[in-house]
Amino acid sequence: MLFEELVISIMKAVNLERTVSSPFHLIKGKKSGQTIQDIGYYRLHPYFAVMPKLDKNAYDEVIQSLFARNLLRPNEQVIDLSEAALGMKIPPSKLNGWKYRGNEILFLNRLSLIVQTLSHTSQSVYSFDPVHNAVDLQAWVKEYLVRIDFRDPGIAGRFKKELHDSLGAANVAEENKMMLMQRLTGLRLSGLTWEQIAAGKGLHTLDVQLEVIETLHAWLEVLESGDFPLFSPLLNGVVQRSSLTESAERTDKLFKQGLSLDEIAAVRQLKTSTIEDHFVELAMNDPAFDYTVFIPQDLFRSITKISAQRNTKRLRDIKEMLPQASYFQIRLALAVKEDIS
Amino acid sequence: MKLEELLFNTYGFTSFRPGQREVISQILEGGDVIALLPTGMGKSMCYQLPAHRLPGSVLIVSPLLSLMQDQVAQLKKMGEKSVVAINSFVKQAEREKIWDNLASYRFIFISPEMLVQPFVKNQLQRIRISLLVADEAHCISQWGFDFRPDYLRIAEILPVLGNPQVLALTATATKKVTDEIMAYLKLKDPYVYTHPMDRKNIAYDIKRFEKPNDKIEWLKSFVQEFEGPGIIYAGTRKKSQEITELLLEMGLRAAYYHGGMEHQDRIFVQQQFQNGELEWVCSTNAFGMGVHIADIRHVIHFQLPTSIEGYVQEVGRAGRDGEPALATLLYASGDEMLMESLVMDELPNRHEIEVVAGNSQESKRLVEEGIVRETAYRVISYWLSQMTAEETVARIDMIRQEKIRQIDKMKKLVNLAGCIREYLVGCFDQEVRDKPVNCCVNDGLNYEVFEKKKQKYQKSELDNWQNRLNALLPLG
Numbered sequence: 001m002l003f004e005e006l007v008i009s010i011m012k013a014v015n016l017e018r019t020v021s022s023p024f025h026l027i028k029g030k031k032s033g034q035t036i037q038d039i040g041y042y043r044l045h046p047y048f049a050v051m052p053k054l055d056k057n058a059y060d061e062v063i064q065s066l067f068a069r070n071l072l073r074p075n076e077q078v079i080d081l082s083e084a085a086l087g088m089k090i091p092p093s094k095l096n097g098w099k100y101r102g103n104e105i106l107f108l109n110r111l112s113l114i115v116q117t118l119s120h121t122s123q124s125v126y127s128f129d130p131v132h133n134a135v136d137l138q139a140w141v142k143e144y145l146v147r148i149d150f151r152d153p154g155i156a157g158r159f160k161k162e163l164h165d166s167l168g169a170a171n172v173a174e175e176n177k178m179m180l181m182q183r184l185t186g187l188r189l190s191g192l193t194w195e196q197i198a199a200g201k202g203l204h205t206l207d208v209q210l211e212v213i214e215t216l217h218a219w220l221e222v223l224e225s226g227d228f229p230l231f232s233p234l235l236n237g238v239v240q241r242s243s244l245t246e247s248a249e250r251t252d253k254l255f256k257q258g259l260s261l262d263e264i265a266a267v268r269q270l271k272t273s274t275i276e277d278h279f280v281e282l283a284m285n286d287p288a289f290d291y292t293v294f295i296p297q298d299l300f301r302s303i304t305k306i307s308a309q310r311n312t313k314r315l316r317d318i319k320e321m322l323p324q325a326s327y328f329q330i331r332l333a334l335a336v337k338e339d340i341s
Numbered sequence: 342m343k344l345e346e347l348l349f350n351t352y353g354f355t356s357f358r359p360g361q362r363e364v365i366s367q368i369l370e371g372g373d374v375i376a377l378l379p380t381g382m383g384k385s386m387c388y389q390l391p392a393h394r395l396p397g398s399v400l401i402v403s404p405l406l407s408l409m410q411d412q413v414a415q416l417k418k419m420g421e422k423s424v425v426a427i428n429s430f431v432k433q434a435e436r437e438k439i440w441d442n443l444a445s446y447r448f449i450f451i452s453p454e455m456l457v458q459p460f461v462k463n464q465l466q467r468i469r470i471s472l473l474v475a476d477e478a479h480c481i482s483q484w485g486f487d488f489r490p491d492y493l494r495i496a497e498i499l500p501v502l503g504n505p506q507v508l509a510l511t512a513t514a515t516k517k518v519t520d521e522i523m524a525y526l527k528l529k530d531p532y533v534y535t536h537p538m539d540r541k542n543i544a545y546d547i548k549r550f551e552k553p554n555d556k557i558e559w560l561k562s563f564v565q566e567f568e569g570p571g572i573i574y575a576g577t578r579k580k581s582q583e584i585t586e587l588l589l590e591m592g593l594r595a596a597y598y599h600g601g602m603e604h605q606d607r608i609f610v611q612q613q614f615q616n617g618e619l620e621w622v623c624s625t626n627a628f629g630m631g632v633h634i635a636d637i638r639h640v641i642h643f644q645l646p647t648s649i650e651g652y653v654q655e656v657g658r659a660g661r662d663g664e665p666a667l668a669t670l671l672y673a674s675g676d677e678m679l680m681e682s683l684v685m686d687e688l689p690n691r692h693e694i695e696v697v698a699g700n701s702q703e704s705k706r707l708v709e710e711g712i713v714r715e716t717a718y719r720v721i722s723y724w725l726s727q728m729t730a731e732e733t734v735a736r737i738d739m740i741r742q743e744k745i746r747q748i749d750k751m752k753k754l755v756n757l758a759g760c761i762r763e764y765l766v767g768c769f770d771q772e773v774r775d776k777p778v779n780c781c782v783n784d785g786l787n788y789e790v791f792e793k794k795k796q797k798y799q800k801s802e803l804d805n806w807q808n809r810l811n812a813l814l815p816l817g
Binding site: 053115118119122123127128129130131132133135136153156157159160163164167174177178180181182183184185186188189190191192193194195196199 | 410413414418426431432435589596602603605606608609610611612613615616618805806807809810812813814815816
């Protein structure tokens with residue numbers, strides 16, 4: 001998937017309801033209530049946090065280009081896609097951002113140190129400049145290598161075979177696998193910068209970065225389901241145990257202990273609005289979430305009905321029709337509704 | 342055991358490089374040492390080897406994070422396992438581990454701002470430090486080209502650590518700076534080793550132009566005639582990218598390098614340069630540290646450096662292998678104005694000093710709101726801790742005067758009619774002995790020794806991921 005395709009995919013889902021900067025926050029993986037709940041409302045899970053280091057200027061440039069080519073129509077308030085943009089065919093992607101949350105980079109960093117080491121040691125070179133200097137990462141890889149007995153040529157061969165077979169089975173274009181491979185280094189074989197890879201392909205660096213992330217997601221999917229004993233330790237800590245953010249999880253625990261929303265805010269020394277965000281997140285993720293603590297049954301029905309009739313998820317529109325509902329209640333009801341249907 | 346024997350047994354080297362033997366034996370005799378050794382001359386060996394003889398740990402104060410990381414990596418590469426780095430990037434959990442095992446480390450690297458924290462001081466007090474190394478000791482000089490206020494506080498830590506021996510290391514220092522180092526670190530009758538600044542195999546050239554664009558035209562023809570590897574110091578990030586693009590269009594192997602790039606990409610550019618895959622690296626002054634390439638033939642300065650010390654340090658990355666290398670400085674009319682405003686803008690102004698002095702409680706907010714720049718704030722708050730606001734204004738003014746003198750030295754270099762080598766070496770209070778035949782543009786320069794060898798670079802063609810995997814891991 002190219003970067004522009006990613007942006008348009010997200011924009012299609014939130015067209016006329018969110019601002020042009022909302023895809024930016026989603027792609028970066030901003031853990032705000034708004035972003036998290038949009039993921040649920042609009043089914044944007046695959047795109048969450050796929051590029052945590054995305055630069056705002058680079059993103060703005062892409063947006064300007066969409067305006068310049070009339071894919072976006074001038075609109076001060078919200079995303080307003082043209083017919084041409086709405087009609088764009090976007091190929092299915094293997095992105096799985098909600099699951100990996102940027103942790104695929106941990107997998108890649110481990111892999112690159114392991115491959116660099118095996119490349120040198122298997123060719124009898126025992127001293128080299130590691131591509132990563134982070135102490136914890138180096139310690140992890142060192143411990144791993146010792147454990148698998150990496151100096152045994154048979155082991156290095158098996159590692160290579162697992163890499164070859166699992167990456168081979170990943171369901172992405174072969175040239176994207178090459179881009180990933182170009183980020184690995186070995187004896188007398190340097191890595192390529194994003195820009196160098198992009199120039200060779202006539203692409204934008206953002207495209208290459210995204211393709212590599214997508215390749216990693218597709219590859220991780222293969223590794224998780226298949227039998228790759230040497231690779232399975234590399235997945236530790238990469239796959240999200242729970243689909244909740246850590247902070248929401250803590251709120252959930254306190255809630256289950258019987259604390260009220262205000263009490264949780266007091267205990268955690270957080271704003272009530274933050275705790276409200278957590279409940280919206282919980283509602284989105286837990287089909288059994290009991291919203292009646294916060295919203296009377298009939299108010300809940302009114303909210304979902306208006307949202308469906310008017311085909312809107314804009315809080316302000318709904319609030320106008322139902323002034324008695326709080327914004328929190330509206331957000332919560334919308335979050336719950338999606339998961340029941 | 343003789344020192345040579347210790348060197349061979351520890352690191353497998355059969356001989357010392359110039360200066361190392363003198364410095365090491367002075368340290369082992371128990372004295373304080375100031376060593377002025379050019380970069381790439383094995384400065385770190387001066388404390389590495391003594392560490393194997395001294396009873397306690399060696400504490401190395403290192404001013405730059407990137408430099409510290411590189412030093413740690415190099416030490417580990419040489420087989421030293423007992424190395425630790427303490428800086429603000431170390432996570433809390435890791436720090437706990439470090440404190441628990443502190444005494445067991447042979448080499449402890451630390452940033453100056455960590456060194457002065459009371460908790461850290463207490464931890465260091467618990468263990469035996471045999472030698473304190475002030476690396477890049479010229480940072481102590483308030484007049485110097487990279488003054489670091491925190492560095493002055495090394496003096497505070499010495500009594501806390503039971504006054505260990507001190508080794509002050511630097512690649513560039515005038516007599517004035519050496520005196521300052523001595524005074525601030527309270528060194529008692531130190532042994533001073535001064536390596537000759539002059540690098541005989543480096544020839545100096547200066548090209549003067551009317552218009553900035555002429556420099557580009559000159560560079561285009563130069564890179565066609567002469568062969569790398571070479572570094573082009575571009576001045577700004579943007580310029581480094583522009584020049585790279587130009588060279589790539591000409592079909593040359595070039596890449597840019599600057600602090601705005603992702604860390605991994607920077608490593609890759611270093612690798613490529615080291616593996617001979619690149620001929621030219623266009624860079625800001627961020628490039629250099631951590632680059633251990635002996636055969637750099639050219640260092641080209643596309644913009645005027647801001648000080649002679651900085652210039653000499655960057656030029657010194659050329660010709661580490663002893664083979665002829667050429668340093669070319671490009672100058673266009675008006676460049677000195679640009680450089681001057683750059684240097685002057687860096688200094689704290691009167692307004693910033695007064696604002697910080699008047700709002701000591703809310704100083705953090707001042708930086709956040711952009712009222713005071715962060716770099717300026719660091720300098721101001723140091724001086725305000727030492728003196729009144731008025732005195733600080735006066736002090737900054739003195740520093741400004743010194744900067745102007747540095748700029749004047751640069752301007753003089755650009756307009757020099759005499760020998761460049763003699764001028765540069767003179768700036769460090771040294772004299773040139775045995776002037777080489779190929780000296781400088783003002784004193785006779787034979788370009789033929791640098792001419793292009795017309796070598797064809799064989800680019801490996803790896804066209805798919807399986808082939809690249811096989812090249813990475815050439816196993817069965």
